[in-house]
Amino acid sequence: MNTSSQDPPSRNSGSDLGSSTSLSQLQSLExxxxxxxxxxxxRYECPICLLVLRDPSQTKCGHRFCRECILRTLKNSSLRCPIDNEPLSEADIFPDNYAKREILNCNIKCPNKDDGCKKIFPLCELKAHIQECQYTLAPCPNKCGSILPRRDIDDHVGKFCGLRIVMCTCCGANMHAQLTQDHVMVCPKxxxxxxxxHKEMNRDMINHHLQTACEQMTVMCPFYPLGCGYSVNRRQEECMAQALSSGQSASALESTQGSEADAASTIPLVFSMMEQITASFDQKIEARNKEIAELKSSVSNLKKxxxxxSQVVIDLQALVANSLSKICCGKFYWTIQGFSGYKQRSLKGELVTLHSQPFFTSTWGYKMCLRANITQPQTASDGSSLQQHLSLFVHVMQGDNDALLPWPFTGKIMLALLDQNKDESLQKHVQETLEAKPNLAAFQRPVLPRNQKGFGFIEFMPVSAIEGGSYLLNDCLVVYAQVFSHA
Ligand SMILES: [Zn+2]
Ligand SMILES: [Zn+2]
Ligand SMILES: [Zn+2]
Ligand SMILES: [Zn+2]
Ligand SMILES: [Zn+2]
Ligand SMILES: [Zn+2]
Ligand SMILES: [Zn+2]
Structure with missing residues (x-):
């Protein structure tokens, strides 16, 4: 379909015909x-119009003129010959058929030569040639108003004429070519x-699409008969429709889009629809609750x-610690970290008491631990202040082997504070040895996990001496104990 027909330049009736020749032009008076x-x-030129003689006529005085030229001259001026001034009347003029024959046999170039016609022919054939000359102007046979050379007419009628009949390639309708642009705006196909x-479809499908299928179309909420004034997207509406299980309620949904008059009759349907929605939600909630209960039970199992x-880990840790404490065979190192912090707490009046991990005097021996205190500064009776001391004690603990061991414990206990100087030759460990006294409560078989009474030195070493020596390394003290059991 040609929607932008552009006619080649053509001459319209009533305008200047230019050099191309039409038949009417042949009826000239000169x-x-x-x-x-x-x-x-x-000899064949007219002395009046200076052109080649048309209907050559001879006067009685022997001069030749175009018939019309000499008749016009006689009518308009004196009744004399324009050449020799002889008196002359219409009756003195005769057709010169010889000259006429001669002239009509002379060759002329086609009057359309400037437009391209190359034909040369005797003047007598002019009329016949003009009628068939392809350069002669003629009106469009469709009467569209165009006038154009005959040879261009087929092209014009076939391709450019606004009144030619064309067929719409979309819908197949026939129409004048000049109407195609308007038709495209309304063509249903x-x-x-x-x-x-933004989906593409034929124009005649668009209304149906908007009314039934377009997902982006805004429609009234399906509950508008109940007074809801919201507009919703059709896709949302379809989601609601899918929530309904039965086809009956889906058709109820469609019927809610009817006129106001239908509204009253659709209310019961809408209610039944809502009941179904609620029922379907109830089912879903029930299923969810079941899932939650199952999850809760598996979570509590996992917690258990x-x-x-965790208990197994704690037991294993205790077992490992116990095993380690047993293989030490009465030799025990105790690292006390953060000594300066304990000292500060003691200075503030706090009673600082630290217990070590337990250790065994041998694999099958007594279970013991160490206790350390930092004494608080006190004022003596004479008013002088007593300085802080590190106290060290041994405590007997309830052990696995107590039933097999002799009681009370007897033996020697060596307690030492190790000098941590990096130069071993300068190390001055402070050590004291005790002989266990069988009558002391500290060495009786324990009835508590750890005997409340211990045995050792309240003033093992002044804190100032600890700080003055090289007993502290990275704020750590190392206490060493060695127990020699007589059992
Ligand atoms: Zn004359
Ligand atoms: Zn003339
Ligand atoms: Zn021609
Ligand atoms: Zn036309
Ligand atoms: Zn069409
Ligand atoms: Zn759409
Ligand atoms: Zn609504």
Whole structure:
């Protein structure tokens, strides 16, 4: 379909016809103005119009004129010959048939030569040639108003004429070519895009699409008969429709889009629809609750397992510690970290008491631990202040082997504070040895996990001496104990 027909330049009726020749132009009143080839002998030129004689006429005085030229001259002026001034009347003028025959046999170039016609022919054939000359102007046979050379007419009628009949390639309708642009705007089969969702479809499908299928179309809420004034997207509406299980309620949904008059009759349907929605939600909630209960029970099982495993870890740690304490065979190192912090707490009046991990005097021996205190500064009776001391004690503990061992404990206990000077030759460990006294409560078989009474030195070493020597390394003290059991 040609939607932008552009006619080639054509001449319309009533405008200047230019050099191209139409038949009416041949009926001239003067001589022939054609391009004679070769040029006509001057004998055949009219002395009045200076052109080649048309209807040559001879006077009784022997001069030749175009018939119309001499008749006009006689009518308008004196009744004399314009050449020799002889008296002359219409009755003195005769047709010169010889000259006429001669002139009509002279060759002329086609009057359309400037438009391209190359034909040369005798003047007598002019009328016949003009009727068939392809350069002669003619009106469009469709009467569209165009006038154009005959040879261009087929092209015009076939391709450019606004009144030619064309067929729409979309819908097959026939129409004048000049109407095609208007037709494209209304043709039912032209593909166009939906303004809402931009899908492409034929124009005659768009209304149906908007009313039933377009997902982006804004429609009234399905509950508008109940007074809801919201507009919703059709896709949301379809989600609601899917929530309904039965086809009956889906058709109820569609019927809610009817007129106001239908509204009252659709209310019961809408209610039953809502009941179904509620029922479907109830089912879903029930299923969820079941899932939650199952999850809760598996979580509590996992918690229980976790607690059991934690207990296993604690037991294993205790077992490892116990085993380590047994293989030490009465030799025990105790590292006290953060000594300066304990000292500060003691200065503030706090009673600082530290217990070591337990250790065994041998694999099957007594279980013991060490206790350390930092004494508080006190004022003596004479008013002088007593300085802080590190106290060290041994405590007997309840052990696995107590039933097999002799009680009370007897033996020697060596307690030492190790000098941590990096130069071993300068190290001055402070050590004291005690002989266990069988009558002391500290060495009786324990009835508590750890005997409340210990045995050792309240003033093992002044804090100032500890700080003055090299007993502290990175704020750590190392206490060493060695127990020699007589058992
Ligand atoms: Zn004359
Ligand atoms: Zn003349
Ligand atoms: Zn021609
Ligand atoms: Zn036309
Ligand atoms: Zn069409
Ligand atoms: Zn759409
Ligand atoms: Zn609503």
């Amino acid at each position: 001589g022939y103005e054609y391009d004679f080839d070769p040029p006509v002998d001057s 032209v593909p166009i895009k939906c303004d809402n969702c 397992q976790n607690t059991e495993l």
